[in-house]
Amino acid sequence: MTTAPTGRAAPGPAVHVAGLHKRYGSKQAVDGLDLDVAAGEIFAVLGPNGAGKTTTVEILEGFRSRDRGEVLVLGEDPATAGRRWRARIGVVGQDSRDLSELTVSETVRSTARSYPDPRDPDEVIAAVGLEDKARTRTRALSGGQRRRLDVALGIVGRPELLFLDEPTTGFDPQARRAFWQLLRSLREDGTTILLTTHYLDEAAALADRAAVVRDGRVVALGAPETLGGPEARTPLVSWTEGGQVRTERTAAPTAFVAHLAARLGPHGAPDGEVPGLQVVRPTLEDVYLGLIEAWDETPGRSPAATDHGATDDGATIPEAAGAAAAPIESPTAAGPTLQEQR
Ligand SMILES: Nc1ncnc2c1ncn2[C@@H]1O[C@H](COP(=O)(O)OP(=O)(O)OP(=O)(O)O)[C@@H](O)[C@H]1O
Numbered sequence: 001m002t003t004a005p006t007g008r009a010a011p012g013p014a015v016h017v018a019g020l021h022k023r024y025g026s027k028q029a030v031d032g033l034d035l036d037v038a039a040g041e042i043f044a045v046l047g048p049n050g051a052g053k054t055t056t057v058e059i060l061e062g063f064r065s066r067d068r069g070e071v072l073v074l075g076e077d078p079a080t081a082g083r084r085w086r087a088r089i090g091v092v093g094q095d096s097r098d099l100s101e102l103t104v105s106e107t108v109r110s111t112a113r114s115y116p117d118p119r120d121p122d123e124v125i126a127a128v129g130l131e132d133k134a135r136t137r138t139r140a141l142s143g144g145q146r147r148r149l150d151v152a153l154g155i156v157g158r159p160e161l162l163f164l165d166e167p168t169t170g171f172d173p174q175a176r177r178a179f180w181q182l183l184r185s186l187r188e189d190g191t192t193i194l195l196t197t198h199y200l201d202e203a204a205a206l207a208d209r210a211a212v213v214r215d216g217r218v219v220a221l222g223a224p225e226t227l228g229g230p231e232a233r234t235p236l237v238s239w240t241e242g243g244q245v246r247t248e249r250t251a252a253p254t255a256f257v258a259h260l261a262a263r264l265g266p267h268g269a270p271d272g273e274v275p276g277l278q279v280v281r282p283t284l285e286d287v288y289l290g291l292i293e294a295w296d297e298t299p300g301r302s303p304a305a306t307d308h309g310a311t312d313d314g315a316t317i318p319e320a321a322g323a324a325a326a327p328i329e330s331p332t333a334a335g336p337t338l339q340e341q342r
Contacts, residue, residue, distance in 0.1 A: 012075065014039045014161050014192040015060060020069035022055050022216075029055045031216035033069070042183060042193040044203035044224075046288060047213035053196045054094060054165055056213070060194070061091050061163055074161055087115055090159030092150045092167050104141070105134040108152050115157035127182050128152045129175060143170040151179065155186065162186065164195040168202060180205055200285035210284075212291050219295045228287040240276035253279045 015037035022030040030052045037043040045053050058064035059071060062078030062085075071077060076085045102110070108125055112118035125134050128148040133141065138149060147170050154162060164183075168176045176199075183193055183206055197203055203210050204224045212220040212227070220227055230251070237256055238247045241264065250256045257277065261269050269275070282290075295301065 044207035
C-alpha cells in the first residue's frame with residue numbers, strides 16, 4: 001500500500017502508563033501496570049488469558065474507565081480526550097463489528113468518510129487482501145475475512161497509533177504473513193502499533209519490543225530477542241549415550257558438540273556422528289513460558305482475586321467492540337454500554 005507519511009508523530013512516547021489499576025468487583029484485573037510505547041514502534045503485549053491485556057488496551061483506547069493510574073495516549077488522557085484525538089487512533093478490537101447488508105467496499109468507504117484524512121479505501125481493501133471480496137456483503141464473509149475487514153476499518157482513518165487486539169485470530173498462514181507485511185509497511189509510514197497476541201511467532205517476527213503481562217502487571221519487558229535475559233536463551237544440546245538421552249545447556253554449543261564427538265570417539269559416535277544429536281535454541285515461546293512459570297512460582301506473588309461474576313460499571317464509550325469507531329459523527333462520551341458487562 002502506498003501511503004503518504006503522516007508527519008504527525010508527536011514528540012515523547014505514544015503511550016505512557018504508570019501505576020494503572022482496574023478492579024471488577026473482587027477481581028483486580030490490572031494491578032499497577034507500567035508501560036511506555038515509543039512513537040513509531042511495534043509493541044506487543046503478551047500474556048495468558050485473563051492477564052489484563054484487553055482491559056489495559058481498552059483503557060488506552062478510551063473505551064473503559066480506570067480506577068487509578070496515569071495514562072497518556074498521544075499526549076492526552078483517553079478518559080477525557082475528544083473527537084480530534086479519536087481520529088488519530090485506530091482500533092481493531094477482539095470482536096468483529098456487527099455485519100450487515102453493506103458490501104466490503106461500502107463499509108470501508110462509509111468509515112473512511114468519518115475521518116478528516118482517510119486512506120484510499122480501494123488501497124486499504126487491497127492491502128488487507130479483500131480485493132476479490134470488495135462487492136461481497138459483509139455478512140457473507142468468512143471469519144478470517146471479517147478480521148481482515150476489521151483491520152481495514154482500523155487503518156482507513158490513517159491513524160498515528162493503531163491498537164490491534166489479537167488481530168490475526170482466524171487468519172490462514174498466508175494471510176498472517178501478508179498481514180505482517182502490512183504492519184511493517186505501516187510502521188515504515190510512521191504508524192505506532194500496539195498489539196496483543198497469543199502467537200509468539202507473530203511477536204517475534206514483528207515487535208520491536210514486547211511486554212509480558214501476568215496478574216495485571218508487566219513481569220518482563222524488552223526486545224523479543226532479549227526478553228528473559230541470556231540465561232533463558234541458552235541453547236540446549238541433547239544426544240543419546242549409553243542408551244539414554246542426555247541434555248546439556250550451554251552458551252557454546254559448537255565447542256560442546258566438538259568435545260562431545262571427540263569424547264565419544266569412533267565407538268560412541270560412529271562415522272563421527274553423535275547419536276540423536278540436537279541443538280535447540282529456545283524460541284520466544286519457550287522463553288515466554290519460562291517467564292510465566294517463574295512468575296507463578298515467585299514467593300509472595302499475590303494472584304488477583306477470583307471473578308465471582310463481578311461486572312464493571314464504568315465504561316466511557318460504547319463502541320468498544322469491533323473495528324474503528326467513527327470519530328467525527330460519533331459522540332466520544334456517551335450513554336450506557338454493554339461492552340464491559342461480559
Ligand atoms: N466486564 C468485566 N467484568 C468482570 N470481570 C471482567 C470484565 N472484563 C474482564 N474481566 C476479568 O478481568 C480479568 C482480565 O481480563 P482481560 O480481558 O483484560 O484479560 P486478557 O489478558 O485480555 O485475556 P484474553 O487473553 O483471554 O483476552 C479476567 O479475569 C476477566 O475475567
